[in-house]
Amino acid sequence: MKKIYRLNDKLRLKVTDRCNMHCFFCHSEGSKGAKDLVLDERTKQILRRLRDGFSAVHITGGEPMLYSSLGALIENLHACKYRISLTTNGYFSLEEVTGQLDSIDSINFSLHSLNEAFLEKIVRDPQVYSRSVIKNILYLKDKTKVSINTVATLDPRQDIREIIEFCFQNAISINILQELNNNILPVIKKGFTDHGFAAVEKIYIYPGSNVRTVFQNAEGNTVTFKEIEHYAPEFLCGKCSLVNKCDEGFSFIRLENNPLQVRMCINQEAVSFDTFMNEYYEKIKALWKTHGENPMWREGSD
Numbered sequence: 001m002k003k004i005y006r007l008n009d010k011l012r013l014k015v016t017d018r019c020n021m022h023c024f025f026c027h028s029e030g031s032k033g034a035k036d037l038v039l040d041e042r043t044k045q046i047l048r049r050l051r052d053g054f055s056a057v058h059i060t061g062g063e064p065m066l067y068s069s070l071g072a073l074i075e076n077l078h079a080c081k082y083r084i085s086l087t088t089n090g091y092f093s094l095e096e097v098t099g100q101l102d103s104i105d106s107i108n109f110s111l112h113s114l115n116e117a118f119l120e121k122i123v124r125d126p127q128v129y130s131r132s133v134i135k136n137i138l139y140l141k142d143k144t145k146v147s148i149n150t151v152a153t154l155d156p157r158q159d160i161r162e163i164i165e166f167c168f169q170n171a172i173s174i175n176i177l178q179e180l181n182n183n184i185l186p187v188i189k190k191g192f193t194d195h196g197f198a199a200v201e202k203i204y205i206y207p208g209s210n211v212r213t214v215f216q217n218a219e220g221n222t223v224t225f226k227e228i229e230h231y232a233p234e235f236l237c238g239k240c241s242l243v244n245k246c247d248e249g250f251s252f253i254r255l256e257n258n259p260l261q262v263r264m265c266i267n268q269e270a271v272s273f274d275t276f277m278n279e280y281y282e283k284i285k286a287l288w289k290t291h292g293e294n295p296m297w298r299e300g301s302d
């Protein structure tokens with residue numbers, strides 16, 4: 001299996017906690033109840049400041065389409081020369097972003113089921129939702145890089161096969177992850193192996209707990225599994241009572257809330273931007289340096 005190494009220098013930027021869906025497995029980036037991001041001079045200054053280290057921003061929520069300053073934010077991030085990606089549930093019109101596709105690298109749709117019996121648990125009008133998300137995906141797939149994220153749950157009504165078929169038929173990447181700790185991925189992987197798929201690539205996104213395994217079959221269909229390999233840097237986790245117990249470990253640096261705060265893991269309190277800069281940023285940069293100096297970790301492979 002080919003191994004690929006990528007440096008994790010992506011910020012996750014949570015723009016709102018509000019969402020029209022109620023996915024029971026959503027961890028809300030660890031900050032349920034956070035206020036909407038305010039795109040004022042201070043926030044713009046912070047985004048400019050962080051550009052000296054971070055090269056990419058992934059816009060998350062809640063549902064980013066409910067955030068009124070989304071267009072202005074994308075414009076600002078683009079002016080700072082960040083690579084921009086975004087996750088949406090695909091329910092709403094994507095008008096806000098379709099005018100800015102030149103600035104956006106990729107759009108990720110959270111789509112967990114097309115089965116009404118499951119969807120009615122998480123959205124008020126499942127049929128409207130299914131039609132709308134499929135329409136949005138098909139509209140955008142030839143205009144920008146589109147992928148689908150599916151969280152596999154233990155609910156048998158979820159039935160993710162229809163989504164997988166849809167992705168294969170339309171040449172759309174699908175990433176399957178599990179609810180934190182439900183441990184269903186090995187079962188799903190076995191199902192793929194039994195149907196002629198084999199693991200062809202493992203992608204390590206470092207520093208952090210993020211690993212992706214790519215499975216492929218003889219027809220060239222691929223499916224990616226997003227997995228967690230626990231990663232606990234000493235400066236963050238050394239004195240934490242949850243070490244070895246927490247679900248995600250150190251994954252991505254997250255910006256959220258008003259006033260803007262920095263969250264380094266989903267289980268601990270976020271810190272102010274000044275605390276982040278004074279106590280953590282240099283340590284993260286040191287991790288980047290250690291791995292960035294190794295050519296393998298800049299899009300390297302073996």
Ligand code: SF4
Pocket residue numbers: 232236237240241242243244246247248249250264265266267268
């Ligand atoms: S909860 Fe956070 S600080 Fe504690 S071990 Fe996990 S990642 Fe580290």
